[in-house]
Amino acid sequence: MKVVADTIAPKTGQANMPDYDTARADFSWEEVEKSFSWHETGKVNMAHEAIDRHAETWRRNKVALYYSDDERDEKYTFQDMKFLSNKFGNVLRSIGTEKGDRVFLFLSRSPELYTSLLGTLKIGAITGPLFEAFMEQAVRDRLENSEASVLITSPSLIDRVPYNELPHLENIILVGDGDAPEDGDVKFFRYEQEMEKNSRDLNIEWVDREDGMILHYTSGSTGKPKGVLHVHNAMIQQYQTAKWIMDLKEDDIYWCTADPGWVTGTSYGIFGPWLNGVSNLVRGGRFSPEDWYGTIEKYQVSVWLSAPTAFRKLMGAGDEAVKKFDLSSLRHVLSVGEPLNAEVIHWGMDVYNRRIHDHWWMTETGGVIIANYPAMPMKPGSMGKPFPGVEAAILDEEGNELPPGQMGKLCIKSGWPSMLRTVWNNEERFKKYFPFEGWFDSDDLASRDEDGYFWFEGRDDDVITTSGERVGPFEVESKLVEHPSVAEAAVIGKPDPVRGHIIKAFVALKDGYTRSDELEQELSSFVKKGLAAHAAPREMEIRDFLPKTRSGKIMRRVLKAWELDEPAGDLSTMEK
Ligand code: 6R9
Numbered sequence: 001m002k003v004v005a006d007t008i009a010p011k012t013g014q015a016n017m018p019d020y021d022t023a024r025a026d027f028s029w030e031e032v033e034k035s036f037s038w039h040e041t042g043k044v045n046m047a048h049e050a051i052d053r054h055a056e057t058w059r060r061n062k063v064a065l066y067y068s069d070d071e072r073d074e075k076y077t078f079q080d081m082k083f084l085s086n087k088f089g090n091v092l093r094s095i096g097t098e099k100g101d102r103v104f105l106f107l108s109r110s111p112e113l114y115t116s117l118l119g120t121l122k123i124g125a126i127t128g129p130l131f132e133a134f135m136e137q138a139v140r141d142r143l144e145n146s147e148a149s150v151l152i153t154s155p156s157l158i159d160r161v162p163y164n165e166l167p168h169l170e171n172i173i174l175v176g177d178g179d180a181p182e183d184g185d186v187k188f189f190r191y192e193q194e195m196e197k198n199s200r201d202l203n204i205e206w207v208d209r210e211d212g213m214i215l216h217y218t219s220g221s222t223g224k225p226k227g228v229l230h231v232h233n234a235m236i237q238q239y240q241t242a243k244w245i246m247d248l249k250e251d252d253i254y255w256c257t258a259d260p261g262w263v264t265g266t267s268y269g270i271f272g273p274w275l276n277g278v279s280n281l282v283r284g285g286r287f288s289p290e291d292w293y294g295t296i297e298k299y300q301v302s303v304w305l306s307a308p309t310a311f312r313k314l315m316g317a318g319d320e321a322v323k324k325f326d327l328s329s330l331r332h333v334l335s336v337g338e339p340l341n342a343e344v345i346h347w348g349m350d351v352y353n354r355r356i357h358d359h360w361w362m363t364e365t366g367g368v369i370i371a372n373y374p375a376m377p378m379k380p381g382s383m384g385k386p387f388p389g390v391e392a393a394i395l396d397e398e399g400n401e402l403p404p405g406q407m408g409k410l411c412i413k414s415g416w417p418s419m420l421r422t423v424w425n426n427e428e429r430f431k432k433y434f435p436f437e438g439w440f441d442s443d444d445l446a447s448r449d450e451d452g453y454f455w456f457e458g459r460d461d462d463v464i465t466t467s468g469e470r471v472g473p474f475e476v477e478s479k480l481v482e483h484p485s486v487a488e489a490a491v492i493g494k495p496d497p498v499r500g501h502i503i504k505a506f507v508a509l510k511d512g513y514t515r516s517d518e519l520e521q522e523l524s525s526f527v528k529k530g531l532a533a534h535a536a537p538r539e540m541e542i543r544d545f546l547p548k549t550r551s552g553k554i555m556r557r558v559l560k561a562w563e564l565d566e567p568a569g570d571l572s573t574m575e576k
Contacts, residue, residue, distance in 0.1 A: 043206035069284030088119025099124030124205035131261030138572035227424030234418035242272025309552030342380035366418030399436030464493030505537035
């Protein structure tokens with residue numbers, strides 16, 4: 001049960017979304033649909049709505065994409081994006097690609113990644129973006145399961161593609177210079193040559209709203225990754241959530257730091273901003289506090305979306321780093337992917353003088369489900385409230401709704417616009433998401449308070465039963481992060497003959513702190529005093545870093561497997 005001492009009021013100012021209760025009372029998805037220039041035939045295409053629609057208005061010369069990495073610094077207008085994606089659509093057609101085919105991307109972040117993803121959608125094919133860092137097994141699993149016929153990759157990555165062992169793979173398009181084998185059972189093409197040959201005019205494929213658009217693989221804790229399928233209809237939710245939650249406005253420079261290999265990097269790194277006609281910044285390269293703050297300063301970023309792991313690292317880097325840069329362009333800051341510790345929000349108020357808006361969703365939901373809204377009072381540590389037009393509830397094991405304050409399954413009333421439509425080649429797995437009639441089960445545990453705010457407790461698998469009490473790992477981790485020495489923390493349950501489980505904490509320290517028995521003792525009693533005796537870690541391990549996914553989630557199941565000497569399961573998404 002949460003006791004919340006503080007709330008943070010919104011900044012007065014113009015937010016796109018009216019106050020929460022009004023927005024909820026008046027909401028209808030049918031109204032949102034009217035924002036789109038649905039084609040007269042009743043057909044649609046995501047890439048048309050995101051790019052071409054704006055290229056047909058005064059926005060044609062507006063910058064759609066600012067791209068920069070250590071070598072490149074480029075701008076593309078909506079018109080440029082239209083022509084480039086048209087060309088790529090023609091390239092795909094010229095090699096025989098058809099509507100419904102799976103066209104996968106295994107590329108580092110680059111303008112070519114974005115234009116080829118859009119070109120793929122324009123011909124009605126299904127796109128599948130992969131993390132550049134994947135090794136051979138991860139690439140193989142995804143290409144095998146999706147039966148992709150086309151892969152867009154680069155000479156530097158081709159060694160990790162077992163193309164001769166993938167019977168469905170027919171064509172490989174190589175982006176950039178460099179030697180590549182270019183032999184075997186597949187046909188190889190050079191991106192630059194093919195783009196040169198093809199026209200910038202394209203007859204777009206008008207598709208049904210329910211036609212497949214994108215496949216995102218999410219790693220299960222064991223076994224093979226699941227291919228979550230989204231359809232073009234997802235645009236309705238991605239458009240409206242980006243408008244209200246990211247609060248996107250005409251003059252914004254929007255920066256989402258997520259890679260398109262993660263759903264955040266497509267729903268809110270591509271579709272959300274461009275459906276709203278907003279200038280979108282993509283920054284390649286690796287994370288460093290100086291580089292990130294420098295990027296905000298240089299591009300005058302006004303809306304910034306990142307993940308808790310990044311904010312915790314920025315916090316660990318100290319306030320001095322912030323002071324070296326002019327961050328005054330920032331209007332709105334957001335975080336997603338993991339619970340955002342209250343401590344980080346308070347720090348954000350101190351150093352950025354901005355609230356960091358936490359919001360919750362999953363690959364399977366396609367768009368945001370629960371959020372802190374720009375005009376709503378924020379309770380630090382809470383995920384906020386369900387999006388207007390979406391119903392979320394806390395259910396028990398039988399599917400009955402639980403009263404406020406109780407921890408249970410976080411479920412969503414089925415039928416929101418961007419809901420997954422299937423798990424590719426695995427209808428059985430898809431059905432498992434719906435254990436109770438009409439409800440999607442997220443497999444997260446959460447509670448709702450008297451005011452309707454939702455509080456994340458942990459993944460269902462991660463919640464710890466110790467001495468008969470159920471403890472959400474996040475609560476303990478957040479308490480640990482409040483301690484001045486702690487940069488990041490992860491807690492797991494370790495089997496114990498007396499208590500069922502004991503709590504074991506893994507902690508990464510901030511710069512300038514070193515491990516000692518006294519410090520471990522102190523951290524344990526810090527949790528005991530701040531939370532409860534049963535929540536205090538009985539074992540502690542200070543580590544240089546914690547294992548994480550490429551989207552920055554702490555992998556508790558991996559820590560647990562290492563601890564118990566058990567197989568760690570699928571590690572393809574783990575950051576090396
Ligand atoms: C968008 C995304 C989904 C899982 C989800 C939950 C965790 C995401 C969160 C959060 C607490 C938040 N999660 N946002 N937990 N607070 N604001 O992350 O998709 O990679 O599929 O992960 O991430 O456990 O179930 P995905």
